[in-house]
Amino acid sequence: MQERITAVTGNIVALACDAIVNAANTSLLGGGGVDGAIHRFGGSEILDDCRKIIAKQGGCKTGEAVITTAGKLPAKFVIHTVGPVWNAEKQAEMAELLANCYKNSLQLAVENECKIVHFPCISTGVYKYPKHLAAEVAVKTVQAFLAENDTIEKVVFVCFDYTNFRYYMNFLKG
Ligand code: ADP
Numbered sequence: 330m331q332e333r334i335t336a337v338t339g340n341i342v343a344l345a346c347d348a349i350v351n352a353a354n355t356s357l358l359g360g361g362g363v364d365g366a367i368h369r370f371g372g373s374e375i376l377d378d379c380r381k382i383i384a385k386q387g388g389c390k391t392g393e394a395v396i397t398t399a400g401k402l403p404a405k406f407v408i409h410t411v412g413p414v415w416n417a418e419k420q421a422e423m424a425e426l427l428a429n430c431y432k433n434s435l436q437l438a439v440e441n442e443c444k445i446v447h448f449p450c451i452s453t454g455v456y457k458y459p460k461h462l463a464a465e466v467a468v469k470t471v472q473a474f475l476a477e478n479d480t481i482e483k484v485v486f487v488c489f490d491y492t493n494f495r496y497y498m499n500f501l502k503g
Pocket of ligand 1: 342352451454490
């Protein structure tokens with residue numbers, strides 16, 4: 330049987346799947362990094378949907394997730410989740426918030442019948458979460474979720490850099 334969880338290096342906007350997860354910020358209005366790339370390549374439809382969500386619920390809290398169209402991206406949906414801004418004095422809280430990003434994103438994927446989900450390395454850019462710690466949380470959380478759920482066929486961690494990719498490969502090998 331093919332592995333249900335894998336890691337690759339690449340640009341998340343270029344890889345086809347059902348749902349692309351975005352490392353957004355609480356405003357949902359777009360930013361830099363992967364968020365910037367998703368809005369740039371996906372077009373204005375994504376921001377239009379984000380504005381509707383803002384009107385309804387005023388943004389997205391850290392650890393939570395919302396879903397929009399994927400616009401011009403090669404996916405059905407973008408799931409926007411907000412990772413924690415790293416604070417070394419609150420490691421346990423950081424890990425819980427980051428795990429919530431993965432759980433809530435996968436829950437939304439299930440509710441929207443997505444079978445193939447691509448994640449970036451949430452919080453490891455501008456939000457400065459140490460890459461090895463973030464990779465461990467990501468892999469363990471997704472493994473636990475998939476063990477309880479068989480509607481998602483594949484989760485791919487799309488790593489923009491080799492440092493992240495190596496950490497993911499190590500944790501995936503166990
Ligand atoms: P955060 O604010 O959550 O840290 P960033 O976008 O700054 O979000 O970074 C999150 C991760 O996404 C980083 O590892 C960064 O290298 C990566 N990244 C940036 N652009 C892309 C992209 N186009 N595809 C995949 N990953 C990306």
